[in-house]
Amino acid sequence: MTGWSYEGIGWQTPNTEQVAPVYRLYNPNAKGGDHYYTQSVYEGTELEKKGWKWDNKGVPVFFSGGNINMYVAYNPNAQSGSHNYTTSLFEQNNLLNLGWTYGKVAWKVAGAGKSAPEMNLKQILNGDFSSLQGTWKNGKGQTLTFNGAKVTGDIDITGEGFKEATLTTPIEASHNTVFVNSKPQTICDTRYFIFASKNVSPTDYPDDTDKTRDRLFITTNGGNEMFSGEDGAKRAFYRVD
Incomplete structure:
Protein backbone atom coordinates (compact mmCIF):
# COMPACT_ATOMS: atom_id res chain seq x y z
CA MET A 1 0.00 0.00 0.00
CA THR A 2 1.56 3.27 -1.13
CA GLY A 3 2.70 5.52 1.70
CA TRP A 4 2.84 2.73 4.26
CA SER A 5 6.01 0.97 5.42
CA TYR A 6 6.36 -2.61 6.59
CA GLU A 7 7.68 -2.50 10.16
CA GLY A 8 7.67 -6.17 11.04
CA ILE A 9 5.54 -8.65 12.98
CA GLY A 10 3.28 -7.11 15.62
CA TRP A 11 2.68 -10.34 17.53
CA GLN A 12 2.09 -14.03 17.04
CA THR A 13 -1.32 -15.58 17.55
CA PRO A 14 -1.92 -18.92 19.30
CA ASN A 15 -2.45 -22.08 17.31
CA THR A 16 -4.51 -23.84 19.98
CA GLU A 17 -8.13 -23.65 21.02
CA GLN A 18 -7.22 -21.94 24.30
CA VAL A 19 -8.05 -18.49 22.99
CA ALA A 20 -10.11 -15.45 23.95
CA PRO A 21 -11.99 -13.11 21.58
CA VAL A 22 -10.74 -9.61 20.76
CA TYR A 23 -13.22 -7.02 19.44
CA ARG A 24 -12.60 -3.89 17.37
CA LEU A 25 -14.43 -0.58 17.53
CA TYR A 26 -13.99 2.57 15.47
CA ASN A 27 -14.62 6.22 16.17
CA PRO A 28 -16.34 7.84 13.17
CA ASN A 29 -16.08 11.25 14.82
CA ALA A 30 -12.29 11.27 14.90
CA LYS A 31 -10.55 13.01 12.02
CA GLY A 32 -9.21 10.25 9.79
CA GLY A 33 -11.06 7.64 11.85
CA ASP A 34 -9.68 5.67 14.77
CA HIS A 35 -9.80 2.02 15.86
CA TYR A 36 -9.56 0.43 19.27
CA TYR A 37 -9.18 -3.24 20.19
CA THR A 38 -10.45 -4.78 23.43
CA GLN A 39 -11.31 -8.11 25.00
CA SER A 40 -13.95 -6.47 27.14
CA VAL A 41 -17.55 -6.39 25.89
CA TYR A 42 -18.30 -4.02 28.77
CA GLU A 43 -15.58 -1.59 27.67
CA GLY A 44 -16.84 -1.79 24.09
CA THR A 45 -20.39 -1.06 25.22
CA GLU A 46 -19.23 1.97 27.19
CA LEU A 47 -17.37 3.30 24.14
CA GLU A 48 -20.49 2.72 22.05
CA LYS A 49 -22.38 5.04 24.38
CA LYS A 50 -19.79 7.72 23.57
CA GLY A 51 -20.28 7.42 19.81
CA TRP A 52 -17.93 4.58 18.90
CA LYS A 53 -19.22 1.85 16.58
CA TRP A 54 -18.72 -1.91 16.74
CA ASP A 55 -16.61 -3.08 13.82
CA ASN A 56 -17.22 -6.40 12.06
CA LYS A 57 -20.84 -6.32 13.33
CA GLY A 58 -19.61 -6.95 16.86
CA VAL A 59 -18.04 -10.28 15.93
CA PRO A 60 -14.48 -10.84 17.25
CA VAL A 61 -11.86 -9.81 14.68
CA PHE A 62 -9.29 -12.30 16.02
CA PHE A 63 -8.55 -14.45 19.06
CA SER A 64 -5.80 -14.09 21.63
CA GLY A 65 -3.98 -16.42 23.96
CA GLY A 66 -0.52 -17.14 25.33
CA ASN A 67 1.81 -16.01 28.09
CA ILE A 68 3.19 -12.78 26.60
CA ASN A 69 1.65 -9.40 27.40
CA MET A 70 0.27 -7.18 24.66
CA TYR A 71 0.37 -3.62 25.99
CA VAL A 72 -1.81 -0.71 24.91
CA ALA A 73 -1.16 3.01 25.34
CA TYR A 74 -3.21 6.06 24.35
CA ASN A 75 -1.98 9.34 22.86
CA PRO A 76 -4.32 12.09 24.11
CA ASN A 77 -2.91 14.53 21.54
CA ALA A 78 -3.85 12.44 18.51
CA GLN A 79 -7.20 11.68 16.90
CA SER A 80 -6.39 9.08 14.26
CA GLY A 81 -4.11 6.23 15.27
CA SER A 82 -4.22 7.29 18.90
CA HIS A 83 -3.64 3.81 20.34
CA ASN A 84 -0.41 1.82 20.16
CA TYR A 85 -0.14 -1.92 20.75
CA THR A 86 3.19 -3.56 21.50
CA THR A 87 4.69 -6.61 23.20
CA SER A 88 7.74 -4.52 24.13
CA LEU A 89 7.66 -3.26 27.72
CA PHE A 90 10.57 -0.97 26.83
CA GLU A 91 8.52 0.67 24.04
CA GLN A 92 5.47 0.89 26.31
CA ASN A 93 7.38 2.62 29.11
CA ASN A 94 9.00 5.03 26.66
CA LEU A 95 5.57 6.08 25.35
CA LEU A 96 4.24 6.57 28.88
CA ASN A 97 7.27 8.72 29.71
CA LEU A 98 6.51 10.83 26.60
CA GLY A 99 2.98 11.61 27.76
CA TRP A 100 0.99 8.66 26.48
CA THR A 101 -1.55 7.35 28.99
CA TYR A 102 -3.82 4.38 29.67
CA GLY A 103 -0.95 1.95 29.91
CA LYS A 104 -2.26 -1.54 30.56
CA VAL A 105 -2.17 -5.14 29.34
CA ALA A 106 -4.70 -5.38 26.52
CA TRP A 107 -4.53 -9.17 25.98
CA LYS A 108 -2.10 -12.10 25.89
CA VAL A 109 -0.28 -13.36 22.80
CA ALA A 110 1.69 -16.49 21.90
CA GLY A 111 4.77 -14.74 20.55
CA ALA A 112 6.39 -11.32 20.78
CA GLY A 113 6.61 -8.85 17.91
CA LYS A 114 9.69 -8.58 15.74
CA SER A 115 10.90 -5.52 13.86
CA ALA A 116 11.70 -5.92 10.19
CA PRO A 117 15.41 -5.63 9.35
CA GLU A 118 16.44 -2.87 6.98
CA MET A 119 18.29 -3.56 3.75
CA ASN A 120 21.99 -2.75 4.13
Whole structure:
Protein backbone atom coordinates (compact mmCIF):
# COMPACT_ATOMS: atom_id res chain seq x y z
CA MET A 1 0.00 0.00 0.00
CA THR A 2 1.56 3.27 -1.13
CA GLY A 3 2.70 5.52 1.70
CA TRP A 4 2.84 2.73 4.26
CA SER A 5 6.01 0.97 5.42
CA TYR A 6 6.36 -2.61 6.59
CA GLU A 7 7.68 -2.50 10.16
CA GLY A 8 7.67 -6.17 11.04
CA ILE A 9 5.54 -8.65 12.98
CA GLY A 10 3.28 -7.11 15.62
CA TRP A 11 2.68 -10.34 17.53
CA GLN A 12 2.09 -14.03 17.04
CA THR A 13 -1.32 -15.58 17.55
CA PRO A 14 -1.92 -18.92 19.30
CA ASN A 15 -2.45 -22.08 17.31
CA THR A 16 -4.51 -23.84 19.98
CA GLU A 17 -8.13 -23.65 21.02
CA GLN A 18 -7.22 -21.94 24.30
CA VAL A 19 -8.05 -18.49 22.99
CA ALA A 20 -10.11 -15.45 23.95
CA PRO A 21 -11.99 -13.11 21.58
CA VAL A 22 -10.74 -9.61 20.76
CA TYR A 23 -13.22 -7.02 19.44
CA ARG A 24 -12.60 -3.89 17.37
CA LEU A 25 -14.43 -0.58 17.53
CA TYR A 26 -13.99 2.57 15.47
CA ASN A 27 -14.62 6.22 16.17
CA PRO A 28 -16.34 7.84 13.17
CA ASN A 29 -16.08 11.25 14.82
CA ALA A 30 -12.29 11.27 14.90
CA LYS A 31 -10.55 13.01 12.02
CA GLY A 32 -9.21 10.25 9.79
CA GLY A 33 -11.06 7.64 11.85
CA ASP A 34 -9.68 5.67 14.77
CA HIS A 35 -9.80 2.02 15.86
CA TYR A 36 -9.56 0.43 19.27
CA TYR A 37 -9.18 -3.24 20.19
CA THR A 38 -10.45 -4.78 23.43
CA GLN A 39 -11.31 -8.11 25.00
CA SER A 40 -13.95 -6.47 27.14
CA VAL A 41 -17.55 -6.39 25.89
CA TYR A 42 -18.30 -4.02 28.77
CA GLU A 43 -15.58 -1.59 27.67
CA GLY A 44 -16.84 -1.79 24.09
CA THR A 45 -20.39 -1.06 25.22
CA GLU A 46 -19.23 1.97 27.19
CA LEU A 47 -17.37 3.30 24.14
CA GLU A 48 -20.49 2.72 22.05
CA LYS A 49 -22.38 5.04 24.38
CA LYS A 50 -19.79 7.72 23.57
CA GLY A 51 -20.28 7.42 19.81
CA TRP A 52 -17.93 4.58 18.90
CA LYS A 53 -19.22 1.85 16.58
CA TRP A 54 -18.72 -1.91 16.74
CA ASP A 55 -16.61 -3.08 13.82
CA ASN A 56 -17.22 -6.40 12.06
CA LYS A 57 -20.84 -6.32 13.33
CA GLY A 58 -19.61 -6.95 16.86
CA VAL A 59 -18.04 -10.28 15.93
CA PRO A 60 -14.48 -10.84 17.25
CA VAL A 61 -11.86 -9.81 14.68
CA PHE A 62 -9.29 -12.30 16.02
CA PHE A 63 -8.55 -14.45 19.06
CA SER A 64 -5.80 -14.09 21.63
CA GLY A 65 -3.98 -16.42 23.96
CA GLY A 66 -0.52 -17.14 25.33
CA ASN A 67 1.81 -16.01 28.09
CA ILE A 68 3.19 -12.78 26.60
CA ASN A 69 1.65 -9.40 27.40
CA MET A 70 0.27 -7.18 24.66
CA TYR A 71 0.37 -3.62 25.99
CA VAL A 72 -1.81 -0.71 24.91
CA ALA A 73 -1.16 3.01 25.34
CA TYR A 74 -3.21 6.06 24.35
CA ASN A 75 -1.98 9.34 22.86
CA PRO A 76 -4.32 12.09 24.11
CA ASN A 77 -2.91 14.53 21.54
CA ALA A 78 -3.85 12.44 18.51
CA GLN A 79 -7.20 11.68 16.90
CA SER A 80 -6.39 9.08 14.26
CA GLY A 81 -4.11 6.23 15.27
CA SER A 82 -4.22 7.29 18.90
CA HIS A 83 -3.64 3.81 20.34
CA ASN A 84 -0.41 1.82 20.16
CA TYR A 85 -0.14 -1.92 20.75
CA THR A 86 3.19 -3.56 21.50
CA THR A 87 4.69 -6.61 23.20
CA SER A 88 7.74 -4.52 24.13
CA LEU A 89 7.66 -3.26 27.72
CA PHE A 90 10.57 -0.97 26.83
CA GLU A 91 8.52 0.67 24.04
CA GLN A 92 5.47 0.89 26.31
CA ASN A 93 7.38 2.62 29.11
CA ASN A 94 9.00 5.03 26.66
CA LEU A 95 5.57 6.08 25.35
CA LEU A 96 4.24 6.57 28.88
CA ASN A 97 7.27 8.72 29.71
CA LEU A 98 6.51 10.83 26.60
CA GLY A 99 2.98 11.61 27.76
CA TRP A 100 0.99 8.66 26.48
CA THR A 101 -1.55 7.35 28.99
CA TYR A 102 -3.82 4.38 29.67
CA GLY A 103 -0.95 1.95 29.91
CA LYS A 104 -2.26 -1.54 30.56
CA VAL A 105 -2.17 -5.14 29.34
CA ALA A 106 -4.70 -5.38 26.52
CA TRP A 107 -4.53 -9.17 25.98
CA LYS A 108 -2.10 -12.10 25.89
CA VAL A 109 -0.28 -13.36 22.80
CA ALA A 110 1.69 -16.49 21.90
CA GLY A 111 4.77 -14.74 20.55
CA ALA A 112 6.39 -11.32 20.78
CA GLY A 113 6.61 -8.85 17.91
CA LYS A 114 9.69 -8.58 15.74
CA SER A 115 10.90 -5.52 13.86
CA ALA A 116 11.70 -5.92 10.19
CA PRO A 117 15.41 -5.63 9.35
CA GLU A 118 16.44 -2.87 6.98
CA MET A 119 18.29 -3.56 3.75
CA ASN A 120 21.99 -2.75 4.13
CA LEU A 121 23.58 -2.01 0.75
CA LYS A 122 27.11 -1.80 2.17
CA GLN A 123 26.79 -5.30 3.59
CA ILE A 124 25.38 -6.60 0.32
CA LEU A 125 28.34 -5.13 -1.58
CA ASN A 126 30.61 -7.10 0.75
CA GLY A 127 28.75 -10.34 0.07
CA ASP A 128 26.79 -10.25 3.34
CA PHE A 129 23.12 -10.94 2.56
CA SER A 130 21.83 -11.09 6.14
CA SER A 131 19.71 -7.95 5.72
CA LEU A 132 17.72 -9.64 2.95
CA GLN A 133 16.53 -12.65 4.94
CA GLY A 134 12.82 -13.42 4.86
CA THR A 135 10.03 -13.31 2.30
CA TRP A 136 9.44 -10.65 -0.34
CA LYS A 137 6.40 -10.14 -2.57
CA ASN A 138 5.67 -8.06 -5.67
CA GLY A 139 2.52 -6.46 -7.04
CA LYS A 140 1.83 -9.52 -9.16
CA GLY A 141 1.54 -11.70 -6.07
CA GLN A 142 4.85 -13.49 -6.71
CA THR A 143 7.10 -14.27 -3.75
CA LEU A 144 10.81 -14.79 -3.07
CA THR A 145 12.34 -16.13 0.14
CA PHE A 146 15.97 -15.50 1.12
CA ASN A 147 17.77 -18.01 3.34
CA GLY A 148 21.44 -17.10 3.49
CA ALA A 149 22.57 -16.66 -0.12
CA LYS A 150 19.90 -19.03 -1.40
CA VAL A 151 16.72 -17.62 -2.97
CA THR A 152 13.59 -19.69 -3.58
CA GLY A 153 10.28 -18.59 -5.03
CA ASP A 154 7.00 -19.50 -6.62
CA ILE A 155 8.23 -18.03 -9.91
CA ASP A 156 10.80 -18.95 -12.53
CA ILE A 157 13.72 -17.03 -11.03
CA THR A 158 16.23 -17.79 -13.78
CA GLY A 159 13.88 -17.47 -16.74
CA GLU A 160 14.77 -21.04 -17.68
CA GLY A 161 12.60 -23.08 -15.35
CA PHE A 162 14.51 -22.80 -12.05
CA LYS A 163 12.65 -21.65 -8.93
CA GLU A 164 15.84 -21.58 -6.88
CA ALA A 165 18.98 -19.49 -7.25
CA THR A 166 22.03 -18.52 -5.21
CA LEU A 167 23.39 -15.00 -4.85
CA THR A 168 27.08 -14.92 -5.76
CA THR A 169 29.22 -11.88 -6.54
CA PRO A 170 28.08 -8.29 -6.03
CA ILE A 171 28.72 -6.53 -9.32
CA GLU A 172 28.64 -2.86 -8.50
CA ALA A 173 26.87 0.02 -6.84
CA SER A 174 25.20 1.94 -9.64
CA HIS A 175 23.31 5.20 -9.15
CA ASN A 176 22.22 4.34 -5.56
CA THR A 177 21.41 0.69 -6.29
CA VAL A 178 23.41 -2.54 -5.93
CA PHE A 179 23.61 -5.33 -8.54
CA VAL A 180 24.37 -8.92 -7.47
CA ASN A 181 24.99 -11.91 -9.74
CA SER A 182 23.30 -15.26 -9.19
CA LYS A 183 23.66 -18.86 -10.30
CA PRO A 184 22.84 -21.07 -12.09
CA GLN A 185 23.86 -19.00 -15.08
CA THR A 186 21.28 -18.81 -17.84
CA ILE A 187 22.02 -19.70 -21.46
CA CYS A 188 21.87 -16.10 -22.63
CA ASP A 189 23.30 -14.28 -19.64
CA THR A 190 23.53 -14.26 -15.85
CA ARG A 191 20.38 -13.36 -13.94
CA TYR A 192 21.11 -10.68 -11.42
CA PHE A 193 19.28 -8.96 -8.59
CA ILE A 194 18.96 -5.20 -8.17
CA PHE A 195 18.59 -3.83 -4.64
CA ALA A 196 17.46 -0.39 -3.45
CA SER A 197 17.01 0.59 0.18
CA LYS A 198 14.02 2.58 1.37
CA ASN A 199 13.93 6.35 0.83
CA VAL A 200 16.64 6.01 -1.82
CA SER A 201 16.00 6.07 -5.60
CA PRO A 202 18.21 5.49 -8.62
CA THR A 203 19.58 8.71 -10.06
CA ASP A 204 19.58 7.63 -13.70
CA TYR A 205 15.89 6.68 -14.14
CA PRO A 206 12.53 7.75 -12.68
CA ASP A 207 11.39 5.73 -9.67
CA ASP A 208 7.72 4.72 -9.69
CA THR A 209 8.04 2.13 -6.93
CA ASP A 210 7.09 2.64 -3.28
CA LYS A 211 10.18 4.53 -2.20
CA THR A 212 9.30 4.28 1.50
CA ARG A 213 10.20 0.57 1.44
CA ASP A 214 13.21 -1.59 0.63
CA ARG A 215 12.77 -3.20 -2.80
CA LEU A 216 14.45 -5.49 -5.30
CA PHE A 217 14.16 -6.70 -8.90
CA ILE A 218 15.32 -9.76 -10.85
CA THR A 219 16.52 -9.16 -14.40
CA THR A 220 18.86 -10.39 -17.13
CA ASN A 221 19.56 -7.38 -19.28
CA GLY A 222 17.66 -4.61 -17.49
CA GLY A 223 19.11 -1.93 -15.27
CA ASN A 224 17.62 0.81 -13.15
CA GLU A 225 14.95 1.40 -15.78
CA MET A 226 13.22 -1.49 -13.98
CA PHE A 227 12.08 1.09 -11.41
CA SER A 228 10.13 3.09 -13.99
CA GLY A 229 6.52 2.91 -15.08
CA GLU A 230 3.46 1.08 -13.86
CA ASP A 231 4.91 -2.27 -14.77
CA GLY A 232 8.06 -1.48 -12.83
CA ALA A 233 6.03 -0.73 -9.74
CA LYS A 234 4.32 -4.11 -10.06
CA ARG A 235 7.59 -5.99 -10.63
CA ALA A 236 9.26 -4.60 -7.52
CA PHE A 237 9.52 -7.02 -4.59
CA TYR A 238 8.91 -5.69 -1.07
CA ARG A 239 9.60 -7.43 2.23
CA VAL A 240 6.54 -9.04 3.83
CA ASP A 241 8.16 -11.26 6.50
